[in-house]
Amino acid sequence: MRIAMVSEHASPMAALGGVDAGGQNVHVAALSAELAAAGHEVTVYTRRDDPTAPERVPLCPGVEVVHVPAGPTRSLPKDELVPFMPAFGRWLAQDWSSRGAPDVVHSHFWMSGLATLEATARVPVPVAHTYHALGSVKRRHQGAGDTSPPGRVLAEVDLGRRVDTVVATCTDEVSELRRLGVPDRHVRVVPCGVDMQQFTPLGPERPDRVPGRHRLLTIGRLVERKGVETAVEALAELPTAELLVAGGPTAEALDDDPEVRRLRDLATRLGVADRVRFLGAVDRAEMPALIRSADVVVATPWYEPFGIVPLEAAACGRPVVGSAVGGLLDTVRPEVTGLLVPPRDPAALTAALAGLLADPERCHRFGRAARRRAVTRYGWDRVAAATERAYEEIVHPVRLEEATA
Template identity: 60%
Template sequence: MRIAMVSGHASPLAAPGGVDAGGQNVYVARLTEELAKRGHDVTVYTRRDAPDLPDRVPLPGGAVVEHVPAGPPVSVPKDELLPHMPAFGAHLARAWARDRPDVVHAHFWMSGTASQLGTGPLGVPLVQTFHTLGAVERRHEGVRDTSPYERVGIERHLGRTCEGVLATSTDEVVELGRMGVPARRIRVVPGGVDTEHFHPAADTGGTPERRLRHRLLACGRLVRRKGYDQAVRVLAHLPDTELLVAGGPPAGTVETDAEARRLTDIAHRAGVADRVRLLGAVDPEDMPALLRSADLVVCTPVYEAFGLVPLEAMACGVPVLATDVGGHRDSLADGGTGRLVAPQNLEALAEAAHALLADERLRRQYGRNGRERVLRHYTWARVADGAEQAYRAPCPARPVPA
């Protein structure tokens, strides 16, 4: 099968952890790799964001990344890319007229707009994964939401007119229903984890030095909605416990990041600055060892469409304490692989963290359960199974007019 992946702002070649580089980059990279291993011909189309990038980059598994000229060849925040989508779509239309794919899988709403421009003249089926929805971001971010005004309407149109929508969680299915996307057009295909890379084997070195009895670890893009401030504040209720935060710019420059400065200020005001370490970007090769060094991985966003960090922690046999939002409700088994608590409820977070840190036997059991859970449900092979089913049997219903 000839599969065109469109991921305009999130290249599979980018290292996760930057402002606009996170779970979507990993999802596209790993799904592409798994599909290529199965013999599919996969090309990933992503925007050229540097002038010296080659037109095409072969990936080790046999897929190819194609850099699309759309807008200036420099890094542009994703929320400013909409004006460049017509050029992106025109490039796709030309490329696909020469070499027609069997299916197009678009990632994020702007990739969907470009993909519809590219598929329109050809009748190629389009499958859409939003990864996160504008209506949800607007609800939680309010005036801090920087998405273009048109986003919610465009997502509604995409959901109603493409051949199928792949939701990453059951929570997203509900949100898509509110947008008027018929349930029969939606399949749940969650994120996954590389269980060979992330595993619970004993470490031989390379983890940061342990200085305190307990360690909490938070990982991901260094942005406000990830709720790292809650993880910082909870330390005031947890003596003899440190917090490491992995993500953001390189370690040597993390102190210049606005969110890093905000978290540092919060730590000083809470009297826990000596127990908070902002690591900055961590090499992906070092992440499993870092996860295994933690007694507890904390994931405290105010909302999360899916979230790969809980899966990576569970694959390493580490229990997870997470907010009861979005994809966490699917990936985590509350009371089985960790705990779920209400978002922005510091008292509940502190109570759950204290109980888990006080019970090593329970943490170990949660860790074993977590590893079993990801092996059953969240390998990239399982993700590729779901994607293949969607590609081969797109919903036959006629598109619903916007």
């Protein structure tokens, strides 16, 4: 198949450098590469935000990245990109008209969906859509702090009803879409994946462990909803543990980051400042060694559309104690690969961590089971195969009906 990926703000090129890559960047890059390895031709369309970038750039064999001229050729916050989506969509239609239409288009994030529907109104192509995050969930948890453009939720509902299939990343998302009125028949669940060769239990560990001290690790963007505060509060009742916080700005810029300052003030008030270390942005190549150096990976967001970190921890053979929200409800199996606790509940997190740290064999057992489960469910080869089946359902529906008759 000729597959078009539309990822308006999250370029797969950023995944190559690591520090600028979020979950969507990595997802689009890895999924595209795996589909190409399976014999498909993949073109990824992302917004041009650098005037010096070539229009078309090879990402890897079988995958080309196209920089679409839509809006200013500079980096912009994604919440400011909505007005440029019609132009993005018209450019896609022109490109497909001149170069040939793809067999299927897969849009990533709601604004990519808007651009894609603009394009397919002119050049009909079956559409699969992945939200990566839902505005209704963001609004529920962030309230006045939600910076999403007006109309996002209504646009997402409209998308879910108009595309040919929604590729949801977890079962919790399916429930949310059902509440919004998106028909179940439009939805297929295909999780995000993890690189099993990069993230592995075998290999070096970050060589800065303090003898006799347990290591807890959180990874992610430093924003309040990620729940690092809960981990800092739990640390006050875990005197044998330290907490490493990876993510946010570079190490040199940490002192100027408002969330770092807030968390440092909290750690000082709780008397644990000497046991909380902010690492700043960590290069993706260094992440496996960092994860392997931890006894437990802590992921306690208020909400999480999917959550790549628990998968990366599992692939490295480390147990996860996480919030019972979103994708973690699928990726963490309580009492098998880790533990789940209510979000924003430091007492519950303390109890879960204390029990694990006091029982190293249980930690190791969870870690081994996590690796096995990651390999059997979340390798990119399996994710790509499931995504391909979702494409086939909308590209060749008659053929599939005959095969299952």
